[in-house]
Amino acid sequence: MIDHHLDMHRNIIFHGGVSVKKIDKEVADRYFRERTRNIIIYFIVWFLVSFGVVFFAEPLSQYSINGFPLHYFMGAQGAVLTFIILLFVNAKLSDNVDKKYGIDESKNEQISSGKVFEH
């Protein structure tokens, strides 16, 4: 059964014909770097609004926002809202990166459903 999975890879390469073409490794690496850079930026923001704010909770407590002390606001609302926004930004920007590199979602779906590990 595990061999079946391997065979699928072989099919792509050896029986590929018109359906499969080689692309420059450099292009694929650029795709990966672009996605990774975005994710690192999201994690920096994620860290600052949660761990960063908690670490400086005492000095931040003298400021207030919408009636809340700032550190409380960040813990109860600010951080959660930032997380939600980051996830949607990631979903949208990743789609854009995919599009830029000519990735077609409907083809991903076909490949993906073919790749289900059948038993």
Place this chain on the structure above:
Amino acid sequence: MDTQFLVSLTIILATFALYIGIAIYNKAKATSDFYVAGRGVPPIFNGMAIGADWMSAASFIGMAGTIMLLGYDGLAYIMGWTGGYLLLTFLLAPQLRKYGRYTVPEFIGDRFDSHTARVIAAVITIIISFTYSIGQLSGSGVVIGRLFEIDAKLGTMIGVVLIAFYAAFGGMKGITWTQVAQYIILIIAYLIPVIFMSLQITGNPMPWLSYGELVGKMGELDRELGISEYFAPFTNGTKWQFLALMFTLMAGTAGLPHVIVRFYTVSTMKAARWSGAWALLFIGLLYLSAPAYAAFSRFILMTKVAGSKIAELPAWTKTWVDTGKLQVADGNGDGILQWSELVISNDIVVMATPEIANLGVFVIGLVAAGAMAAALSTAGGLMIAISSSFAHDIYYRVMKPNATEKKRLSVARWSIVIATLFAGLIALNPPGAITQIVAWAFALATGTFFPALVLGVWWKRSNSKGVIAGLLVGLGVTLMYIFAAKYGGFTILGIIDTGAGVFGAAAAFLTNIIVSLSTEAPSQKIQEEVIDLRYPEQMVYKNGEVWMNDGTKQL
């Protein structure tokens, strides 16, 4: 039988009929459907199902009360249980989806090409999910017990029968759509009392905007009473405990098998990213409301209940005092209930506040139905994780590779029934409070699966010996710290048992890396499969080259 009982019971039965109806309608026929709903659930609905799976009795019943009692320190739960979705969606979910396996143990077993790793992962999945489900079952016992005014133990038994029934017969597909319905019920049940309380107290129907001034006002009341301000940081533990707990809850989120398996039900990596985003939006609705719920409850208790004459306390106090979760002893004998004389368990704040605020029988019944939805939906997902670990990863992949699909399905169903009964047995006499049991499950996931999965997906050099050593050391360190902190009074930087995951994760990462580097590298094929996870489905990495598949070839 009073009106409240009849109304609550009617609402709960109506919602149950809905869930069971959906489960029967979708009765799973094939194993693929049973475990991962045929991988065709659209992201927005998958997001709701993740939300229902995620928000357990601890979130629904316990969290607002925990925040009310701990003040700012309770917000570690809010940030921890939401921030983990970034780790999950950025680092793990899309890559695990591309790898294309059914369960977490299956990923670990195949990625590291080791039956030993597979069995250890399956056993850890069972330990984590089982621990977690004990909390859910005792939570459902509290709700059912309160409703029928029967012993919580009897309530737990009723919950066990319900969970075993629809998890075993619906499978994941039944559960996915059932959980969409459960999410809708539980979020409505949570928001209505918060909105009503906001209107009652501030005249503003938007609780998220209106409770800020209450937080400040309660700080003033606290100063008058000479107790620490509601919003003051680190009054119930050290800053390091806050940070460690938050990290444990975040990394645990990304390592919980019953949550990860949800991301196998989407069609592609892209769909996994969107599912994560929708899930946190739906979860965020409840998590943004919980601190408001806490603030309104505390304000009502401080201003309307505290200060009244003991002899004239409203009827709701009697029922809750009887459950042992509320104490209103007149300590100084002046006939008046002072704030300090009111002792409320964090587990009843959400359930009791609608009664305290006098929101009417319908709202109170709805909250009971929502609490049941939260407990049952999470327990259902946990049971699927347990049964797939046993029936799929241990029974089928290791013990009986030739078992027929019918046989495997029957093993899966029986393992659900047995696991539910066994968890129910322990839930009759739980080893800790609901939130505490749940926190241990997170610490275990943080110390075991989080490091194993992150290294498995992102580091091709991680090998089977590394992951086996990492899983065992992480499990051992986490368990030892939990026991040492809880029973031995041993702490580092004031970090208690709930923050144990930090040490487990550090030990597991180190062990995995050191052992992997000092033993032979994984095969070329495995290393290529790991690099392949960097790219979308259409790009295939093979022999150091990248191929673009246009999908016209059916593989």
